[in-house]
Amino acid sequence: MSPIAALVFLTLIALPFPASAWNIPGHMLSGIIAYQVLHQESPQTIKKVNAVLEKHPWYANQWQARLQDVPVSERDLVLFMQTARWA
Helix, strand or coil, X not given: CCHHHHHHHHHHHHCCCCCCCCCHHHHHHHHHXXXXXXXXXXXXXXXXXXXXXXXXXXXXXXXXXXXXXXXXXXXXXXXXXXXXXXX
């Protein structure tokens, strides 16, 4: 195997390790991204999604309590972050 091929092989093996999408912060980041995309492309959808999420059993048990300490202007974003952890 040539040195260049070995370097490419080692690089491809090492790249996936830092990916953090399969843990809680990674999921929360996905929620932030989803919120930002919806906020730019379809802001009315955020209210529809929130209405569905507020009917989820975890909303009253977990998510709502976490939203109490968050400024009102950021509650929709934080709700997306919290619910992304559930999925």
